[in-house]
Structure formats: structure tokens, C-alpha cells
Amino acid sequence: MLGINMDFLPGRVVFGAGEIEKIGVYASQFGKHVFFVLDPFYLGSEMAARIEASLAAEGISCTVFSEVAPNPTASAVDKAGDQCRQAGCDLVLVLGGGSSIDTAKMVAVIAKNGGHAWGFVDGSCKNEYGALPIIAVPTTAGTGSEATHIAVVTNEELHFKGGYAGKDILPAIALIDPVIMSSMPPRLTAYTAIDAFAHCFESLLVPTANAFSNAVAYEGIRLFSDHIRTCVKNGADIEARGALALASTFGGMAITSGGTTWPHGLGQTLGAMFNASHGASIASCLSNVVRYRTDAAVPTFARVACILKPELAVLPQTEQAAALPDVLDALFAEILPQKVRMRDFGLTEDRLEEYLDILYASGNCYGQDNYPVRLEREDIRTIVKQCL
Ligand SMILES: NC(=O)c1ccc[n+]([C@@H]2O[C@H](COP(=O)([O-])OP(=O)(O)OC[C@H]3O[C@@H](n4cnc5c(N)ncnc54)[C@H](O)[C@@H]3O)[C@@H](O)[C@H]2O)c1
Numbered sequence: 001m002l003g004i005n006m007d008f009l010p011g012r013v014v015f016g017a018g019e020i021e022k023i024g025v026y027a028s029q030f031g032k033h034v035f036f037v038l039d040p041f042y043l044g045s046e047m048a049a050r051i052e053a054s055l056a057a058e059g060i061s062c063t064v065f066s067e068v069a070p071n072p073t074a075s076a077v078d079k080a081g082d083q084c085r086q087a088g089c090d091l092v093l094v095l096g097g098g099s100s101i102d103t104a105k106m107v108a109v110i111a112k113n114g115g116h117a118w119g120f121v122d123g124s125c126k127n128e129y130g131a132l133p134i135i136a137v138p139t140t141a142g143t144g145s146e147a148t149h150i151a152v153v154t155n156e157e158l159h160f161k162g163g164y165a166g167k168d169i170l171p172a173i174a175l176i177d178p179v180i181m182s183s184m185p186p187r188l189t190a191y192t193a194i195d196a197f198a199h200c201f202e203s204l205l206v207p208t209a210n211a212f213s214n215a216v217a218y219e220g221i222r223l224f225s226d227h228i229r230t231c232v233k234n235g236a237d238i239e240a241r242g243a244l245a246l247a248s249t250f251g252g253m254a255i256t257s258g259g260t261t262w263p264h265g266l267g268q269t270l271g272a273m274f275n276a277s278h279g280a281s282i283a284s285c286l287s288n289v290v291r292y293r294t295d296a297a298v299p300t301f302a303r304v305a306c307i308l309k310p311e312l313a314v315l316p317q318t319e320q321a322a323a324l325p326d327v328l329d330a331l332f333a334e335i336l337p338q339k340v341r342m343r344d345f346g347l348t349e350d351r352l353e354e355y356l357d358i359l360y361a362s363g364n365c366y367g368q369d370n371y372p373v374r375l376e377r378e379d380i381r382t383i384v385k386q387c388l
């Protein structure tokens with residue numbers, strides 16, 4: 001059995017309906033001036049006002065930054081980082097989806113070190129002075145970024161999407177309040193949940209998977225499987241929202257030791273080229289990656305297929321594994337209004353080589369070394385063609 005690396009866990013995980021009301025108390029241990037990264041969905045909202053009031057009750061002032069866009073660009077993150085540095089904040093608080101949380105993480109590094117976001121991704125800027133403490137409050141149940149040491153940003157000039165990883169950007173507190181997620185419409189709920197599922201699933205396939213990452217990953221898949229339909233149909237069901245929120249946090253924990261593989265690499269490249277919604281980009285390729293070689297990880301594919309469709313339990317393991325791509329397609333068809341194809345984002349056959357060039361040049365080809373079977377560029381070309 002591989003050694004277990006549990007270095008990468010958030011300082012504290014607080015989970016529960018209504019926890020957000022105590023945000024001022026949680027923040028007060030870190031200082032008196034917060035840099036508040038606020039997802040634009042919440043700008044001018046009652047939720048933002050309640051958070052600011054809770055902070056004010058503890059004598060904490062706020063500098064608000066709300067110019068976060070999905071797939072955050074390095075230049076927008078730099079702007080936020082400079083504002084935080086100039087304001088002399090003690091901590092970074094974020095209320096938002098993965099894009100906001102990743103922005104907050106890079107801001108926390110820039111506030112301490114100067115430099116610029118893409119520099120920390122490509123290694124030209126060094127993190128010598130750590131990062132401000134981060135309190136992350138996710139509003140989507142998908143990325144699990146509140147529980148990871150990773151921040152993903154887009155270089156809009158190169159059309160590369162890349163990650164900075166460091167222990168300093170693990171949130172000091174991950175505060176997960178499922179009530180907040182009930183404002184997500186069905187499609188966003190489904191896309192983000194597919195991302196959470198993909199983190200759990202992909203983390204099972206890579207060589208660094210271990211007993212800890214596998215345990216949280218399988219439990220995340222079970223929670224996803226049992227609750228995704230309810231969440232999509234009735235977004236106000238807080239029990240189901242809570243289950244998916246946990247699945248998302250578990251997915252984040254799983255990838256801190258397990259990592260992701262081909263579906264994420266292929267999806268991130270669509271995000272970089274076409275600003276594709278992250279969860280949708282994963283939905284466009286996940287089942288086809290599995291379908292290409294259902295012999296790649298038979299026991300894992302079989303176990304996941306049986307969690308998603310317990311009736312498969314009577315079949316031999318190879319048949320369970322072979323059924324997984326169709327099980328995934330059927331589930332996605334239930335929760336999404338239509339099948340997601342890569343051409344929906346703008347990828348056409350005449351841009352396939354450009355897509356592959358960016359995939360390989362940007363480092364999003366990490367699946368080459370960490371997928372259970374080796375897939376070469378021609379294999380990936382075939383898979384991507386099937387996803388168009
Ligand atoms: N750091 C990590 O470990 C990690 C892991 C996976 C993905 N990511 C990154 O996270 C980003 C994707 O994050 P995401 O999928 O959470 O989406 P997002 O943060 O990009 O948000 C998507 C949209 O949903 C809106 N929104 C957010 N919360 C809402 C709510 N409660 N109700 C209604 N609308 C809401 C946002 O305003 C935005 O328009 C990508 O850049 C991806 O690469 C990071």
C-alpha cells in the first residue's frame with residue numbers, strides 16, 4: 001500500500017445549515033481588515049449584507065472585490081491582488097464558486113509576495129513569504145476548492161489554463177453552508193455536481209491514490225449518486241444540497257492526494273480555449289474517456305458503475321466495468337437538458353490539432369503519466385473526435 005499524504009487538508013472544516021451567520025466570529029481570530037472576494041452573483045445581495053454585518057459586529061472592516069469571471073483570468077486576479085496589498089488586509093474571505101475561491105487563493109499569495117498570478121503558475125514568481133489566511137465559503141457544490149491547495153487561473157494571452165499548488169493556500173477555514181447553494185439553478189447544479197463526481201472518480205485512477213483519498217472518493221460518489229436527481233429537481237431540498245456539498249468537499253480532499261487525470265486535462269483545455277464552463281467541459285468527455293478503454297481499471301470502473309446503478313451487482317466484474325460509460329451517459333441525460341458536446345463550446349474538427357497542441361503545450365496532458373493505461377496523442381485525438 002502506498003504511503004498516505006494527508007498534509008493537504010484545510011485547517012478547519014465547518015459544515016452545517018446556517019453556519020454563515022457566524023462568519024464574523026470565525027474571521028475575528030485572523031484580524032480586523034478583510035479582503036472580501038465576492039462572486040458577482042451576490043453583489044448587492046442580502047447574503048453579502050448579512051456577512052458584512054456579521055463582520056462589522058466583530059469590529060472587522062471590509063474591502064470588497066467582485067470582478068470575478070468564470071475561469072478567472074490572470075490579469076483580473078492580479079488586479080485583486082494589488083488591491084488587497086494596497087488595502088493592507090489581514091485575511092481573505094471568499095463567498096463564491098470555484099472561480100472566486102481560486103481568485104482569493106492567488107490574492108492571498110500576491111498580498112504577501114507581490115508578483116503576478118501567472119508567474120506563480122509558471123514558476124517565474126516564487127512564494128517566499130506564504131499567504132494571508134483564507135476563509136472559503138463555497139456557493140457551488142462542485143470544485144471542492146475550499147478543501148484543496150490548488151488555484152486554477154487562465155492566461156488569456158496564451159490560452160493556457162494552469163494551476164498553482166501550495167500548502168499556504170489551503171483555506172484556514174472551509175465553511176460549508178448548504179443553504180447558500182440552494183440558489184443554484186438546475187443546470188449549474190448538475191454541471192458543478194458532475195465536476196465533484198469527476199474529482200472523486202479521477203482521484204481513484206491515479207497512481208498516488210491511497211486509502212484516505214479512496215475512502216472519501218467512494219463516499220463522495222455515493223452521495224452524488226443518491227442525491228443529484230433530487231438537487232436538480234428540487235433545489236430547495238437542504239438535505240440533498242448538504243449531501244452534494246459534502247460530495248464536493250470530499251472530491252477536493254480526494255484530489256489533494258489523488259489528483260485528476262485525462263477528463264480534467266481535456267476539460268481544462270476547453271476552458272482555456274473557449275471559456276467553457278468547467279463542469280460542462282468535463283461532462284463533454286468523461287464517458288468517452290472511460291469508453292475508449294473499459295479494461296483500463298476494471299475493479300474501479302466496476303465498483304463505480306455499481307454505486308451509480310446497483311442492479312449491475314449481479315453481473316461479472318468485466319461487464320460491470322464495460323457498462324460504466326453507458327451508465328454515465330444515462331445519468332447525465334437525466335440531469336442535463338441535453339447532451340454536452342465539445343462543439344457546443346466552439347471546438348470543430350478543423351481546430352482539433354490546435355486543441356491538441358494547446359493540451360500538450362499547457363501541461364494539461366498529465367493524464368499521459370497518471371491514467372492506468374497509456375494513451376498517446378492519436379488515442380486522445382480519437383477520443384476528442386468522439387466528443388465533438
Ligand atoms: N482549485 C481547485 O481545486 C479547483 C478544482 C476544480 C475546479 N476549479 C476551477 O473552478 C472554476 C469553476 O468553478 P465553479 O464550477 O464553482 O463555477 P464558477 O465559480 O465559475 O461560477 C459559475 C457561475 O455560477 C455563478 N454562481 C456561483 N454560485 C452561485 C449560486 N449559489 N447560485 C447561482 N449562481 C451562482 C457564478 O456567479 C458564475 O456565473 C474553474 O476555473 C475550475 O478550473 C478549481
Ligand SMILES: [Fe+2]
Binds near residue numbers: 143195
Ligand atoms: Fe474540476
